Amino acid sequence: KTYRQLQEWTGAKFAASEFEDFPMTSDLLNTSYRSPSKAFLYSMTIPGSGQLYNHSTIKAGLFMAIEVVSWADWLINHQKGQKKTDDYNNFADREWSAERYTNWLIETIGIISDTAEFIRNDSTMRFTHHLPATKTQQYYEMIGKYDQFRYGWSDTDYLTGKDSSAVRKQYLGDRAIANDYFTKAKTGAIIAIANHLLSAFDA
Secondary structure, eight states: HHHHHHHHHOOOOOTTOOOOOOOOOOOHHOOOOOOOOHHHHHHHSSHHHHHHHHHHHHHHHHHHHHHHHHHHHHHHHHHHHHHHHHHHHHHHHHHBBBHHHHIIIIIIIIIISTSSOOTTEEEEEEOOOOOOOOOHHHHHHHHHHHHGGGBBBTTTTTTBBBOOOOOHHHHHHHHHHHHHHHHHHHHHHHHHHHHHHHHHHHO
């Protein structure tokens, strides 16, 4: 109908049958309207759905594939990171002792807590780091990160001056592996979010 109206209005014959090699046809003129805002919202919600709405199946498949792969990558690496975290927490519970740490405070400095002040070099001193009362994420970070807590590890001995710890090094290595997994998981999530935006604007 639109094609006939254009012929009447302009007096011209578009895509006439005698010119078969000319690409324009009445089907092109009758293409149904697609709402840009709907396409945007569809793909913002589910990447590729806006492209499906626009009948662009190849792009739709690409955006949907990226969505699936990126979230699968996030899930796998997040689970690996969480498992490694649980493993090194259990390892620390076996190999690091708050009691050993407290004994070191009492016998070498004369205080029962790292929150207490003590005299060193003719001045009042206080530790800059304090062991949390509960086993929080900060607790597990501090006992490995700071030398202040080294005498809580099972293979150290402040009485003989043995302050290096292979156990502590293993613990820090496990923490680094867990952090790498979480970093990879974060990258997967960022890619997924970027995919939503790119798909929406493309649609």
